[in-house]
Amino acid sequence: MTTFALRPPEGAPPRPSTARRASRRHRSWREALEGWGFVAPALVIVLGLTVFPGVWAFLLSFQKWDGFSDPISVGTGNYRDMIADPELQGAVAHTAIYTVLFVPASVLLGLFLAVALNRRIRFIGLYRTAIFVPFVASAAATGILTTYLFSPQFGLINNVLRVVGLPEQGWLEDRHEAMVVITIMSLWGQAAFTTVIYLAALQDVPGDVVEAARIDGANSWQIFWRVVWPQLAPVTVFVGIYQTLQAIQLFDLVYTTTRGGPLEATQTIVYYLWKVAFQNLQFGYGSAVAYGLFFVTLLVTIAVAVYSRKSGREAF
Known part of the structure; x- marks a missing residue:
């Protein structure tokens, strides 16, 4: 073979x-x-x-522990205590008020500044850098600046009001005004982020579409509302979700200025969590509050993301 x-x-x-x-x-x-x-x-x-x-x-979160003695299992007792905790309910209300004040203002202010900076003028790079500088400032520096500006005794704002003949305000020592001051200083630092995001989105808008609308006779407002704004809808969803999460997690500025006062008027959820865990040494209950906050923010994020996708404005 x-x-x-x-x-x-x-x-x-x-x-x-x-x-x-x-x-x-x-x-x-x-x-x-x-x-x-x-x-x-x-x-x-x-x-x-x-x-x-x-x-x-x-x-x-399912235990009672002070950091020294042996932990005691309490099951879901910490989560049940959260529902009936009046101080936690007050912190939730203060956080909700801050979120309602901060998120729309930061989005609108960021959009306004981005539109103002989206042009070719002299020293535009300097202006954009100046807008972004507060975003990288530390919380301690922002807190010191807030105390200096809004101190009822020697603050710059009250000195200006005194000179022009207007009544002085309590600001950080007034329970009705303290959260407004916190919101203003948060805007001073956080609006830079929304400005940068919107500025990048504005520069991605097709120039030929804008030029075509201008040739067709559209004025500046019509071009922005009918051409530019629809292009910014996904960015607005992203910025809104991000700023909402930042608002819910507010802690550093409260810690460096009011410490939750006056009369717990600026005590937010995260500050209350910190106080319960690291001042009162209730680590189990503090962990339960942390996970309650986590699940709430997760559900809110998922709901907004699903709604934005169904409406054709997804940002993820």
Whole structure:
């Protein structure tokens, strides 16, 4: 019987040998290990600062623990106590008031500043930088500036009111005005973020569409409302969700100015959480409040995202 050796067709690449395939596989495994070696330290830090504390806080939310004695399991008792806690209800109301004041104002102010800065004028780079500087300022610096401006005794605002003959205000020491002051200073720092986002979105609006509308006889307001604004709808959804989450998590500015006062008029949910956990040493109840806040913000975000997608204005 005659046997014939099969030869590869003319022009076909030679089949790699077993040794060569093993070498390639070894090299790919080595490159993967090297990549994970570079990523592993940062991954460990991220997981250690997010996943582990989150799981531990979730377990603590079903316990009563002061940080020293042995924890006592209370089941869902902490969550039931949250419903009947009048101080927590007041913190929720103050946070809701702040959110209602802050979110629309930050969106509108950011849009106004972005439209004003979206033009070619001299020193435009300087103006844009000046707008963004408050966003990177620390909460401590913002708190010190707030105290200096709105102090009832020696604040700059009351000095100006005194000079022009208007009545002085209590500002941070008046329970009816303190949250307004917190909102104003939050706008001073956070409106820069919405300005940058809207400015980037405005520069992505097709210029030929705007020019076509102008040729058709549309004025500036009609161009903005009929052409530009529909292009900004997804960005507005994103900015609204982001600023709402920032408003719900307000803590640093309250901590550096009023410490929740006067008469707990500026005590927000996160500040109340901090006070319960780290001042009263009720770590289990504080963890329950934290997870209650987490689930509420998660549901709000999902609801807004689903509605925006159904209305054709999705931002994610």
